[in-house]
Amino acid sequence: MGGDLLLTGLSGLNAFRNVLNTTGHNIANATTEGYSRQRVELDARTPQLSGGGYVGSGVTSSSISRLYDSFLATQFRSSSSASSDLGSYLNLATQVDTVLADSNVGLNVSLQRFFNAVQEVADDPTSIPARQVLLSEGEVIQNRFNTLDQLFTDLTSQINNSLDDTVADINNFAKDIAKLNEQIVLATGIGGGNPPNDLLDQRDLLIDGLSTKTSVSTNVQEDGSINVFIGSGQSLVLGKVANTLATQPTATDPEVKDIVFVQSSGNTVVTKFMNGGDLGGTLRFRDEILDTSIDNLGQIAIALSAAVNEVHTNGVDLNGAQGQAFFNEPSVGVAAGGGNLGTLAASFDPATTASLTGSNYTVAVAAGNYTITRSSDATVVASNPLGGGSITVDGLNFDISGLSNGDTYTISPPLTKDVASIFSVGITDPREIAAALPVVSAITPSNTGSGKLSNISINNLSTGTLPNTITLTFDSGNNEYDFSYLPGPTTGSIPYNASSDNGKTGTITVANFGEISFTLTGVPQNGDTITLSDNAGGVGDNRAANLLANLQTSLSMSGGTASFQDTYGQLIADVGRRTQSAEANGLAQGALLAQTTTAKDSISGVNLDEEAANLIRFQQAYQAASQVVLTSRTIFDTLLGAFR
């Protein structure tokens, strides 16, 4: 009986020493990252049957377990993935957000100043300083495009580096998890099924770390190892085996990187499956903000240069020569096949730049039909009988009037993303700014009627000089203006009935010069004449400058719904909105993460007060157990004394 009491006391001493040790371990690891507090499971020992019934025989520490909730851990990881996803997204997006609207870097202010400078030239077309200012403002726009493009190029390489780093991190995590899997399986076996708590903590910490890089799901195996899947189910760690991720340039653009799974059979591209974590956030930023911004900028560059040049090349400069391209327009490459008899010209269509695909195209002509095929997906985008005019496909304008049977062409438009980097001003001399139109009209003073001609505009100009004066003579018998002009001589007439045609637009096409359009108004009398003559010496003319200034508000982009500044404003708004929502979601996700962390920590975390209380409690228990041993000795001594 007495021996039993000693053993019982001893069992208490042993058990409480374990408990005190574990409490000490908890205190020591109070600040260790990923540490889960441990607890000794105490069980009463099997009682012994004696005459009086079952007598208790002390305590045993059956196991040491960690306080850990795998459900909360999973929740924590998904919060942590989402939170770092939004974090890296926001981090990158903020860089674009602050820059786009910055008046020193963004495009909006410089566009505004450019068009103001155009109006200054319109105010005083002979002023060289005003022209010089316009030229400088053109260069500022060039500079802005180049700077923004540089910013985006830098971001692209920053993203590439960050993808490389993240992939390296993920690979390290995978390797370490696989190694720990191996150790855990071993330790569990050796420990006879007792969990190696600290190894488990280490592995969980690694998986937590992995979850900040990408989204993670896990699957615990019976032997204690854990399988780790990332993205949308790509297996990263299977037991002791870790797979490897890598980056490689995309098939379409060597400057952009894809995420691949390295496999013996060859690399599999998994970019689009990667979500969550730094990796997901970075990829999402590239998709949603960077690529859109680059494309948008390129589209503005294409549309702006095309629209400005269209007006500028239909005007004449201070020297009386035809205006040159104000901005160097990105040209669409056309390669003709051998043996072609016809010609093909291709250019960007400023109004539909949003439909640009970046693909090459082939044009083939056979049996009186031409076929335009998009190379990227081998789709026939247009197939029609030969004819005059032009056709617009995917934001490109094909001039098909010169095609001939048997012709083949390859069309290679520059990528939209490359356009902003090569955007530049095409003229250098302020006198080369075309503020005037090449044609001027005069109403003969002796006219008896009130017929007028105004709003002259020019298209397809090929030279700055109208060869001969065109005289329009009103013929009241036929209600028409008759005209004739050289070279040719060509004659023609424009029907004009004063009662119904007031404000009618007339057009005269002059060979080797261009197309003159004008508005006819008033009530002309028979024999009244109006002349159209070359605007020689017309240095005070500001009509082309006015047309240029009108481009500022003309809706020349997005299929005729947005001006250049509108388009840029939409880009700013788009990036702003995405940044804002990332910020808001980031806050929400942060709160969720904090909550999950708290929940997880409330179970696993070490509370020093609690441990202090435990110290006191178990110290007292230990002391009590030693008293039991002492009592057992006293009983034994008493017994011995009885025999003395």
Place this chain on the structure above:
Amino acid sequence: MDRISTNLAQKLGISAILLQQANVNQTQQQISLGKKILTPSDNPADSVRLLDLNESLSRLDQFQDNLDFAKNRLSLSEGTLQAVTSSLQRTRELAVQGFNATNSASDKAAIAEEIFQRLDEIVALANTKDASGDYIYSGFKSQTQAFTGNSDTGVFAFQGDQGQRLLRIGENREISDSNSGAEVFFDLQDKDGNAEDIFSTLYNLATDLANNRPALEQMDITTVGLPANTETVTINGVTYEFDSGGGVGAGNVAVAIGGSTDATTLNLRNAINSQQAAGNTDATASVVGSVLTLTADVEGEGTLSFSDGTSGDLSPTLPSIPLYDHLEQIDTALGRVLDVRAQLGARLNVIDSQEQTNQDFELSIKSTKSQIEDLDMAEAISNFNLQIVALQAAQQAFVRVQNLSLFNQL
């Protein structure tokens, strides 16, 4: 949560402090810039509206620039035409003075001399340049001298064109900053519908005065059809009867009907001139083709009388005195200049009202802009104070909580 780990408690305390610090920082930046919106993501919709408003403001500024240009040019033109007007009025006075028959030839020559001077003055005014050295009446050919000719050559030409520059002075308002010199000085018509210009008028007036040309009344009579036998026409008291050989009524002078209108006109001239030689009438006739020009022998108005009995075979033009015609032409020119000045005045009025409109618009944009982007300082500063108090509270709470540990009590 009834249990919290020591580590987390500390982390939570720190993150509370960090959050407060971020808030304080954001408010501090807003206060130091006075702006609510620091980056577009602060409020994407408003920041794009701001861009639009800034664009409108900048355009309004530009319109003001354009408007100033237009105003300066129009005022210059108005000032020039005012000088032209007074010069023309002086010329008119001189002309009236010059017609006075009591003037001697040398008096008239002196008056002519002053008119020549005035002519040169007006040509110079018509060639006025603006501040940038552009001729204001040359149309688009602004660096080509608008008019050539002077009182020596007497031949005047307009070298500009009819081009009118349009300047944008409002979102939907364009205004012309000039008038073509052709319209102002050149494309005039005399009373018979012939092309005439101010300069030639003055030159001819001065030349006539210098040549001491008398102020005799003149009249053109055109024979448009052959008069019938016995039809009559009465000129300055003498009745001429057209006759195909049957003799004429008593007191009538016979005019033979010729084979053509020209021949008949010639016969009429001869008849008139022979009556004049005989002292029966005080008008002399001359003929070009079928146009007979009657000239009164005495100066003054109303010295020619004409009564037609040929049922329209003769077509008279009203009596005229070349010197007086010049005067009338000056009035026409003055009228034209005044018309143009009225136009200029109207345009200047439009500019003024547009300027007012633009300023109103600018004010409303600025107030909208201010509502969107300007920080409510009072609110922001009180927020700021509150945030600082919160930060201090968080810091103090952190320190106090950190000192709480059971170990301290052991």
